[in-house]
Amino acid sequence: MTKTRREQAEWRREQLLDAALKVFAAKGVDGASVKDIAEAAGVTPGLLYRYFESKEALVTTLLSERGFLPQLRELLTADHRGRPAVEMLTELLGAFDALLADNADLMAVFFGATQARAALAELVGEGQRLIGDFLAARVAEGELRPHDTATAARTLFATVAVSRRTGSPLDVARLVELLFPHER
Amino acid sequence: MTKTRREQAEWRREQLLDAALKVFAAKGVDGASVKDIAEAAGVTPGLLYRYFESKEALVTTLLSERGFLPQLRELLTADHRGRPAVEMLTELLGAFDALLADNADLMAVFFGATQARAALAELVGEGQRLIGDFLAARVAEGELRPHDTATAARTLFATVAVSRRTGSPLDVARLVELLFPHER
Amino acid sequence: MTKTRREQAEWRREQLLDAALKVFAAKGVDGASVKDIAEAAGVTPGLLYRYFESKEALVTTLLSERGFLPQLRELLTADHRGRPAVEMLTELLGAFDALLADNADLMAVFFGATQARAALAELVGEGQRLIGDFLAARVAEGELRPHDTATAARTLFATVAVSRRTGSPLDVARLVELLFPHER
Amino acid sequence: MTKTRREQAEWRREQLLDAALKVFAAKGVDGASVKDIAEAAGVTPGLLYRYFESKEALVTTLLSERGFLPQLRELLTADHRGRPAVEMLTELLGAFDALLADNADLMAVFFGATQARAALAELVGEGQRLIGDFLAARVAEGELRPHDTATAARTLFATVAVSRRTGSPLDVARLVELLFPHER
DNA sequence: CATGAATGAGTATTCATTCAT
DNA sequence: GATGAATGAATACTCATTCAT
Numbered sequence: 052m053t054k055t056r057r058e059q060a061e062w063r064r065e066q067l068l069d070a071a072l073k074v075f076a077a078k079g080v081d082g083a084s085v086k087d088i089a090e091a092a093g094v095t096p097g098l099l100y101r102y103f104e105s106k107e108a109l110v111t112t113l114l115s116e117r118g119f120l121p122q123l124r125e126l127l128t129a130d131h132r133g134r135p136a137v138e139m140l141t142e143l144l145g146a147f148d149a150l151l152a153d154n155a156d157l158m159a160v161f162f163g164a165t166q167a168r169a170a171l172a173e174l175v176g177e178g179q180r181l182i183g184d185f186l187a188a189r190v191a192e193g194e195l196r197p198h199d200t201a202t203a204a205r206t207l208f209a210t211v212a213v214s215r216r217t218g219s220p221l222d223v224a225r226l227v228e229l230l231f232p233h234e235r
Numbered sequence: 236m237t238k239t240r241r242e243q244a245e246w247r248r249e250q251l252l253d254a255a256l257k258v259f260a261a262k263g264v265d266g267a268s269v270k271d272i273a274e275a276a277g278v279t280p281g282l283l284y285r286y287f288e289s290k291e292a293l294v295t296t297l298l299s300e301r302g303f304l305p306q307l308r309e310l311l312t313a314d315h316r317g318r319p320a321v322e323m324l325t326e327l328l329g330a331f332d333a334l335l336a337d338n339a340d341l342m343a344v345f346f347g348a349t350q351a352r353a354a355l356a357e358l359v360g361e362g363q364r365l366i367g368d369f370l371a372a373r374v375a376e377g378e379l380r381p382h383d384t385a386t387a388a389r390t391l392f393a394t395v396a397v398s399r400r401t402g403s404p405l406d407v408a409r410l411v412e413l414l415f416p417h418e419r
Numbered sequence: 420m421t422k423t424r425r426e427q428a429e430w431r432r433e434q435l436l437d438a439a440l441k442v443f444a445a446k447g448v449d450g451a452s453v454k455d456i457a458e459a460a461g462v463t464p465g466l467l468y469r470y471f472e473s474k475e476a477l478v479t480t481l482l483s484e485r486g487f488l489p490q491l492r493e494l495l496t497a498d499h500r501g502r503p504a505v506e507m508l509t510e511l512l513g514a515f516d517a518l519l520a521d522n523a524d525l526m527a528v529f530f531g532a533t534q535a536r537a538a539l540a541e542l543v544g545e546g547q548r549l550i551g552d553f554l555a556a557r558v559a560e561g562e563l564r565p566h567d568t569a570t571a572a573r574t575l576f577a578t579v580a581v582s583r584r585t586g587s588p589l590d591v592a593r594l595v596e597l598l599f600p601h602e603r
Numbered sequence: 604m605t606k607t608r609r610e611q612a613e614w615r616r617e618q619l620l621d622a623a624l625k626v627f628a629a630k631g632v633d634g635a636s637v638k639d640i641a642e643a644a645g646v647t648p649g650l651l652y653r654y655f656e657s658k659e660a661l662v663t664t665l666l667s668e669r670g671f672l673p674q675l676r677e678l679l680t681a682d683h684r685g686r687p688a689v690e691m692l693t694e695l696l697g698a699f700d701a702l703l704a705d706n707a708d709l710m711a712v713f714f715g716a717t718q719a720r721a722a723l724a725e726l727v728g729e730g731q732r733l734i735g736d737f738l739a740a741r742v743a744e745g746e747l748r749p750h751d752t753a754t755a756a757r758t759l760f761a762t763v764a765v766s767r768r769t770g771s772p773l774d775v776a777r778l779v780e781l782l783f784p785h786e787r
Numbered sequence: 788c789a790t791g792a793a794t795g796a797g798t799a800t801t802c803a804t805t806c807a808t
Numbered sequence: 809g810a811t812g813a814a815t816g817a818a819t820a821c822t823c824a825t826t827c828a829t
Contacts, residue, residue, distance in 0.1 A: 056808075056812075063813085079347060081265030085799060095815050097801080106799065107350070114354045120361060127365035136373040137415055143369070144395055144407045147362075151399040158400060161355045162346050166264060166291070170298045171345045175401045177304060178331070181311035185327070189320040198416075202409045209397035210390045211328055215335040216342065217359050223328045225386045229414065231321055232382075243788085269824060279790050280824080290824065424791075424829075431792085447715060449633030453820060463794050465822075474820065475718070482722045488729060495733035504741040505783055511737070512763055512775045515730070519767040526768065529723045531715025534632060534659070538666040539713045543769045545672060546699075549679035553695070557688040566784075570777045577765035578758045579696055583703040584710065585727050591696045593754045598781065599689055600750075611809085637803060647811050648803080658803065 064102050067092050071109045072117065076159035080110055110160075119154045126150065179208045195231060203230055248286050251276050255293045256301060260340035263347045264294055294344075303338045310334065363392045379415060387414060432470050435460050439477045440485060444527035448478055478528075487522045494518065543580075547572045563599060571598060616654050619644050623661045624669060628708035631715045632662055662712070671706045678702065727764075731756045747783060755782060 054062065070092035074083045085106050089096040103109045126146050131139045151158060162168075183204035189195045207226065214221035254276035258267045269290055273280040287293045310330050335342060346352075367388035373379040391410065398405035422430065438460035442451045453474055457464040471477045494514050499507045519526060530536075551572035557563040575594065582589035622644035626635045637658055641648040655661045678698050683691045703710060714720075735756035741747040759778065766773035 060813080079265060080350065081263060081347070084797080086797095096799080097816075098814055100800065101813070110350055114351060118354060118358070120358055123358070123362055124365065127362070127369060131369065136378045137411055140369075140391075140415070141408050141411045143366075144391060144410065147392075148395050148399060148405065148407060151396065155399075161351045162400065166294055167298055167345045170302060172401055174302070174304055174307070175397065176403075178307055178311070181308065182327075185311060185324075194320045199409050199413055202406070202413050205398065205405070206390055206394045206410065206413065207324075207328060208331075209393040211332050212335065213359070213393035213397060214389065215332060216346065217356055219360075221332065221389070222386070223332060224325050225383050226328065226390065227321055227325045229383055229386050229390065231324070240788095247788090268822080270822095281791065281826080282789055284825070285788075428792080447633065448718065449631060449715070452818080454818090464820085465795075466793055468821065469792070478718055482719060486722060486726070488726055491726070491730055492733065495730070495737060499737065504746045505779055508737075508759075508783070509776050509779045511734075512759060512778065515760075516763050516767060516773065516775060519764065523767075529719045530713075530768065531631065531633075531719075534662055535666055535713045538670060540769055542670070542672055542675070543765065544771075546675055546679070549676065550695075553679060553683065553692075562688045567777050567781055570774070570781050573766065573773070574758055574762045574778065574781065575692075575696060576699075577761040579700050580703065581727070581761035581765060582757065583700060584714065585724055587728075589700065589757070590754070591700060592693050593751050594696065594758065595689055595693045597751055597754050597758065599692070608809095615809090636801080638801095649805080649812065650810055652804070653809070 060102075063094075063098075067094070067099060067102055068109070068113060068117065072113055072156045072160070075110070075113070076156035080160060113157070113160065117154075117157055119150055119157070122150055123147065175208065175212075179204045182207055206230065244286075251278070251283060251286055252293070252297060252301065256297055256340050256344070259294070259297070260343035264344060265347070297341070297344065301338075301341055303334055303341070306334055307331065359392065359396075363388045366391055390414065428470075431466075435462070435467060435470055436477070436481060436485065440481055440524045440528070443478070443481070444524035445533075447531040447533050448528060449531070450533065481525070481528065485522075485525055487518055487525070490518055491515065543576065547576045550575055574598065612654075619646070619651060619654055620661070620665060620669065624665055624708050624712070627662070627665070628711035632712060633715070665709070665712065669706075669709055671702055671709070674702055675699065727760065731760045734759055758782065 067088070071083075071088045074088045074091050077083070078087065085096045085099060088109070089099055099109070103112060127143065131143075179201075181204075183201050186195065186198075186200040186203055190197055190200060207230070210226055211221060211223070251272070255267075255272045258272045258275050261267070262271065269280045269283055272293070273283055283293075287296065311327065363385075365388075367385050370379065370382075370384040370387055374381055374384060391414070394410055395405060395407070435456070439451075439456045442456045442459050445451070446455065453464045453467060456477070457467055467477070471480060495511065499511075547569075549572075551569050554563065554566075554568035554571055558565055558568060575598070578594055579589060579591070619640070623635075623640045626640045626643050629635070630639065637648045637651055640661070641651055651661075655664065679695065683695075731753075733756075735753050738747065738750075738752035738755055742749055742752060759782070762778055763773060763775070
């Protein structure tokens with residue numbers, strides 16, 4: 052029942068990564084001190100340096116070892132043949148969503164600035180609401196076909212914002228054409 | 236031509252906010268020191284405290300005064316009647332995109348973690364590519380109608396991710412139905 | 420009577436150098452902490468960094484600004500003509516000795532290892548004594564002319580040791596010939 | 604061929620002292636960490652404490668066990684009768700010089716301050732050169748008898764410096780009289 | 788209005804040492 | 809005998825903030 056040295060070391064390493072992930076997510080990478088992490092792991096700061104070269108190494112290790120890109124890849128490349136695309140797609144995106152939820156802490160590390168989070172939420176919320184209102188009005192006037200305007204607004208807003216942030220330019224006309232094909 | 240006291244004070248305040256925004260965007264809020272900001276403004280750190288109570292106040296001021304939510308609001312609530320919805324929507328999203336581009340520095344403050352940026356870009360890139368491949372395969376098989384699969388993939392990915400991040404739950408089925416109505 | 424800012428800064432700088440020199444001499448450069456130096460100056464450690472970039476900069480500044488090489492140079496190159504060489508030389512070496520005494524703290528910085536100082540003193544003491552005994556015996560036997568054997572021993576020992584330490588090889592035969600010319 | 608327990612222990616002890624001496628000489632006592640020494644000996648830091656109570660004990664052991672005072676004593680007290688003093692003295696000092704060379708590492712431990720070594724060398728070099736110039740000038744003027752002025756300068760400089768450093772006061776007049784007897 | 792000297796609390800990191808295995 | 813996990817205290821250095829000038 053007792054651990055061997057090797058097991059104990061592996062366990063401690065994981066425990067430290069767990070603690071670091073949690074603390075980084077809560078306070079941001081810069082906002083979290085090595086002492087914070089050590090305390091969260093019930094350990095002295097010095098011990099951290101037996102397992103990781105530096106605080107920065109902790110971050111990069113977290114990003115590489117705890118990154119969920121492999122899972123994402125597996126998820127999306129599995130053999131999906133023989134089942135209806137729409138059903139399949141729904142399941143797929145659901146799984147992707149769940150993956151993000153499971154890795155909420157890591158996602159939080161990607162987005163630092165704890166302080167600005169509320170302001171960001173407000174911006175996103177209002178943006179989506181306003182676009183939704185616009186769409187709903189046009190549906191009411193009969194110009195656009197009836198559809199889930201709230202979801203459409205979300206889609207439009209998110210796509211523009213993510214494209215802008217990740218640096219890959221977006222052809223807005225294509226996006227609109229995708230959602231509202233052949234409408235005039 | 237000389238400034239009044241009031242004008243000079245206002246000018247300095249704005250100058251300090253400009254400097255802070257630039258430095259925050261470049262180094263992250265935590266990574267930027269008051270000295271950094273002061274230097275960027277060609278001023279001593281002490282002076283900052285005549286205009287702002289603390290470093291934190293600088294951030295919140297930036298978020299509230301330099302937030303582009305008012306512009307966004309104006310943009311989306313203008314009177315759009317009398318012009319085709321699709322044309323209008325394209326213009327609207329284009330303007331929104333431009334607004335984000337103009338406020339790139341502020342957006343950078345929303346998303347800190349300089350260190351993780353590369354990892355995030357990789358995740359987003361690969362995720363979108365994989366979904367795109369899936370869609371293209373189904374179009375090739377004739378199951379899905381021909382469409383811009385790359386843009387669709389972007390849309391799906393971005394919408395799921397943003398929803399997860401902003402905390403508002405997303406009904407994935409609705410999202411799929413929106414993009415691929417009545418397909419089976 | 421009050422100091423200008425400029426004067427105060429200059430004064431503080433010197434005060435910090437004074438404190439550093441004293442502490443370095445007492446504890447050795449490595450043994451002395453920045454906190455030690457700050458305390459010796461009645462100041463917070465942080466302040467030190469307004470005046471010097473690092474602890475190392477403190478050492479090099481001490482070596483360059485407080486080095487007494489200029490004084491030594493002046494001492495030895497002054498115009499000595501017109502006075503007997505022996506008288507002059509005695510005065511010169513006395514002044515050199517006084518210069519070293521005045522800069523005892525700095526000399527202590529040149530020679531670190533507080534711990535080994537006693538052992539070194541013992542080595543030097545015994546070495547000189549033994550050489551002195553040898554010389555005295557030979558004088559007693561009439562082989563060497565009567566002379567101040569203690570001083571001769573000191574001279575021989577010191578010259579060999581310093582040459583070895585400073586890396587410039589010494590021709591021992593020349594040294595002996597210098598002190599005991601034509602004796603056999 | 605295999606070692607007894609006792610022999611193995613003795614061997615390890617010596618090996619650790621060897622490693623410590625080498626590392627201390629290279630990095631200075633304070634600059635060398637126990638880990639450095641252990642690594643140099645191909646061993647873990649913990650093991651050091653089975654053989655020596657502390658890092659300090661390592662230094663004092665080195666100083667007492669590896670001190671070459673016994674050898675120096677033997678060298679200088681051997682029976683020298685029956686051979687000319689000058690020849691004997693030359694041989695003696697040569698052996699002393701060799702002894703210092705053999706124990707260069709230990710000598711380096713006596714003199715720490717790696718940082719100041721260059722400054723010290725400059726001081727010594729220039730000092731000896733200037734005194735040499737003075738002597739040469741007086742020889743040229745015929746006031747002093749022709750002699751090896753460079754060696755004399757070295758002798759004078761070294762003797763004053765060592766005396767000052769070891770704390771035993773020196774009568775400068777006696778030193779001059781020793782080198783230049785009856786000259787005026 | 789603006790400076791810059793000064794502080795106090797904090798930072799990441801190192802290290803001598805202990806001890807269970 | 810030897811290891812290596814763990815600690816606690818120290819280290820050099822940074823930084824937000826205050827305030828006399």
